[in-house]
Amino acid sequence: MSHSTPAATPGATTMRATALGRLAELLDRSPDPAGDGHARALETELADRFEAAHAVVLSSGTAALHVALGASGIGDGDEVLVPGASVVMTLVAIRLTGAMPVLVDSACGDLDFDDLAAKTTVRTKAVLPVHLAGRCADLARLTAYCADRGLRLIEDACQAQGTQYDGRWAGTFGDAGCFSTKDGKLLWSGEGGYLLTDDAGLAARARSFAAHGFLPAPDQPAGSRLGHNYRMPEPVAIIARGNLARFDELLALRRRQTRHLLDQLTDAPGLTVIPSDGRHAWNGYAPLLRVELDRPREFCARLAERGVPNSAGTYGLTTADRLPSLKDLALSACPAARADLDTTLAVVVHEADTDARLDEMARIITEEARQWR
Numbered sequence: 573m574s575h576s577t578p579a580a581t582p583g584a585t586t587m588r589a590t591a592l593g594r595l596a597e598l599l600d601r602s603p604d605p606a607g608d609g610h611a612r613a614l615e616t617e618l619a620d621r622f623e624a625a626h627a628v629v630l631s632s633g634t635a636a637l638h639v640a641l642g643a644s645g646i647g648d649g650d651e652v653l654v655p656g657a658s659v660v661m662t663l664v665a666i667r668l669t670g671a672m673p674v675l676v677d678s679a680c681g682d683l684d685f686d687d688l689a690a691k692t693t694v695r696t697k698a699v700l701p702v703h704l705a706g707r708c709a710d711l712a713r714l715t716a717y718c719a720d721r722g723l724r725l726i727e728d729a730c731q732a733q734g735t736q737y738d739g740r741w742a743g744t745f746g747d748a749g750c751f752s753t754k755d756g757k758l759l760w761s762g763e764g765g766y767l768l769t770d771d772a773g774l775a776a777r778a779r780s781f782a783a784h785g786f787l788p789a790p791d792q793p794a795g796s797r798l799g800h801n802y803r804m805p806e807p808v809a810i811i812a813r814g815n816l817a818r819f820d821e822l823l824a825l826r827r828r829q830t831r832h833l834l835d836q837l838t839d840a841p842g843l844t845v846i847p848s849d850g851r852h853a854w855n856g857y858a859p860l861l862r863v864e865l866d867r868p869r870e871f872c873a874r875l876a877e878r879g880v881p882n883s884a885g886t887y888g889l890t891t892a893d894r895l896p897s898l899k900d901l902a903l904s905a906c907p908a909a910r911a912d913l914d915t916t917l918a919v920v921v922h923e924a925d926t927d928a929r930l931d932e933m934a935r936i937i938t939e940e941a942r943q944w945r
């Protein structure tokens with residue numbers, strides 16, 4: 573990456589200079605065990621930027637999911653409804669609380685609401701939609717569904733930074749929205765995560781849960797509950813602050829890269845763009861194509877081999893019931909979600925991908941599609 577021309581935005585230079593200055597100051601006063609000034613400042617900046625009452629910064633997106641569930645009182649014996657098309661981290665976070673994930677079928681980003689209703693039981697405590705590739709389920713309908721039944725709504729918005737749905741930021745519809753700042757996500761800082769919430773009590777419980785239970789929360793004196801160490805380290809907060817300050821640029825760049833790649837693929841047989849509906853102002857997280865070729869997963873794997881990273885081919889993205897690591901849970905099959913994921917090519921795009929690199933990926937995809945038998 574350092575040897576190619578980075579597709580850097582003008583703001584990248586400012587970001588680097590500011591971050592280096594802050595890192596130098598941090599090193600000058602190290603060790604400073606109580607120092608959390610950048611993490612606290614990032615919380616204020618995130619809450620402002622994404623129009624939530626509170627942001628809580630954490631060590632990863634998985635931590636954000638665990639913390640959001642824990643701070644919502646989800647635990648042993650509870651059931652959490654989650655789409656079949658989700659990622660292993662979502663499932664792990666549910667299991668870490670002691671709750672059981674229950675898979676709901678999903679297609680083209682939306683949940684199957686009949687299946688959702690069929691699987692809602694007296695043990696159901698929460699619904700956890702996963703906005704894969706920045707596309708959301710019908711959040712107005714889901715919010716109403718949860719409100720009517722007293723269910724918590726926690727969004728896995730790790731891939732949806734910058735998406736707006738019905739004019740509102742993804743991750744601000746439910747009780748909490750969970751985000752990752754791992755490299756490759758839109759707002760990156762190496763590792764890291766955060767949650768957004770309008771609930772002051774949830775935010776306080778989340779901060780305590782992420783700091784060994786040491787912090788007081790309403791009806792929860794300091795030290796009365798066990799917690800984890802899920803705090804965001806200061807160097808990570810410095811990088812995240814720098815990237816948040818140029819988030820508009822990062823969002824515009826990703827949208828442009830995705831558009832650019834898709835525009836080069838009009839001659840690729842058997843591949844059609846999966847459009848987003850009019851309710852989304854989509855973040856362009858990944859170029860999304862429907863693969864109408866034989867053995868679509870093998871096709872995606874072949875592209876990965878040829879240097880076109882993608883969700884199915886590189887990361888083996890599949891429905892949760894098919895993950896070997898979760899086989900003991902005997903999760904129910906999700907045929908629509910399976911058919912959807914099996915035929916989706918989601919190309920992984922990174923900030924450093926130049927137009928030349930995107931053109932090269934498009935060339936390989938077109939060539940492989942033309943000769944695929």
Ligand SMILES: *Cc1c(COP(=O)(O)O)cnc(C)c1O
Pocket residue numbers: 631632633634635659661662702703704728730731751752753754763764765
């Ligand atoms: C990246 C991601 C996560 C986990 O984030 P980490 O920071 O890697 O723990 C969870 N859910 C989704 C949908 C993600 O894309």
